[in-house]
Amino acid sequence: MEANKSIREINFWKRSPASVETVEKIRLTPKADKSFAVRITSPAIKNKDLSVKDSEGFLTFLNQVLEKNSSNTLYEAFRYENNTSDFNLKFFLEVDYSDYTYQAIKGIHPFKQPCYQEVMKYFGNLIEK
Amino acid sequence: MKIVCPICGKDDTSGFLDKELHTQGMHCNSCNTDFGVDDGKKINEYQKLLTDFSYSHKDKEGTVKEIYIHRIKDSVTLTPSIIEKGVLQPYSPIDISSMFDKLTDLFFNKIYILDWVSPLTGLILDKNETYKIEMKFSMNLIPDVKKEGTNKFPPYLVVLEKLFDSFFTEENKDNGSK
Numbered sequence: 001m002e003a004n005k006s007i008r009e010i011n012f013w014k015r016s017p018a019s020v021e022t023v024e025k026i027r028l029t030p031k032a033d034k035s036f037a038v039r040i041t042s043p044a045i046k047n048k049d050l051s052v053k054d055s056e057g058f059l060t061f062l063n064q065v066l067e068k069n070s071s072n073t074l075y076e077a078f079r080y081e082n083n084t085s086d087f088n089l090k091f092f093l094e095v096d097y098s099d100y101t102y103q104a105i106k107g108i109h110p111f112k113q114p115c116y117q118e119v120m121k122y123f124g125n126l127i128e129k
Numbered sequence: 130m131k132i133v134c135p136i137c138g139k140d141d142t143s144g145f146l147d148k149e150l151h152t153q154g155m156h157c158n159s160c161n162t163d164f165g166v167d168d169g170k171k172i173n174e175y176q177k178l179l180t181d182f183s184y185s186h187k188d189k190e191g192t193v194k195e196i197y198i199h200r201i202k203d204s205v206t207l208t209p210s211i212i213e214k215g216v217l218q219p220y221s222p223i224d225i226s227s228m229f230d231k232l233t234d235l236f237f238n239k240i241y242i243l244d245w246v247s248p249l250t251g252l253i254l255d256k257n258e259t260y261k262i263e264m265k266f267s268m269n270l271i272p273d274v275k276k277e278g279t280n281k282f283p284p285y286l287v288v289l290e291k292l293f294d295s296f297f298t299e300e301n302k303d304n305g306s307k
Binding site: 078086 | 143145147150152154156161164167171243244272274275
């Protein structure tokens with residue numbers, strides 16, 4: 001597994017099950033020991049850490065998601081498309097790399113998009129835990 | 130001349146080309162953010178599909194300056210108006226068809242309007258200064274884009290202010306005599 005040193009930050013938001021107007025936001029930043037610090041920024045601020053093992057699992061999952069979605073321009077996104085008032089978007093995942101660029105995935109098709117359900121579940125669990 | 134970052138306003142920026150993602154753009158070393166990132170198609174799409182652009186700026190005295198740009202096929206009109214002390218001063222629409230391409234190039238490639246942080250909110254006082262921009266696109270193929278701020282503004286807003294101020298001329302005032 002490639003060390004997470006090339007990732008600067010991962011941001012994700014999804015709509016709250018309680019209300020589509022409310023978004024749940026989470027940010028993961030890599031630490032020196034290859035684990036991730038997790039900060040939930042909405043609905044309430046909460047900080048926690050992923051263990052090294054969980055971080056490795058997370059990176060594997062993330063790579064799979066990016067790979068499966070990057071073959072379809074419908075799901076690839078630019079940062080300026082990160083618009084929570086656009087209700088077509090059900091989630092938005094953005095990975096910032098330290099080499100000055102990012103990769104973003106927009107979630108727009110609950111049942112057609114690769115990994116849609118898995119992404120919602122995985123990050124939903126991170127937000128709730 | 131260095132390009133100013135549309136997020137933080139600093140000019141410690143550099144261009145990059147990502148061969149893996151087939152994108153290019155700018156990076157701000159001060160706020161560590163990418164902007165103007167494009168794959169050579171996406172921003173062009175925004176430019177081509179823009180049909181409506183509305184701009185509104187209210188100063189601390191309550192004077193509102195508005196600009197409405199509307200495109201129907203190849204015809205583009207710009208309509209300014211001012212609301213001062215509750216009274217609307219309309220201006221005649223101006224045909225800007227010939228400069229529309231340059232204008233959209235300015236919006237999307239020069240002042241990076243898509244990357245502006247919104248909403249921006251500064252310290253709220255008794256008298257507040259606000260701005261609002263709304264963009265609509267042909268057949269809603271692209272979701273509406275809205276940018277707004279109160280007492281805190283994106284670095285490039287001043288460019289739009291200066292540009293749009295040039296349309297508020299005495300001779301362009303609509304005095305209802307036409």
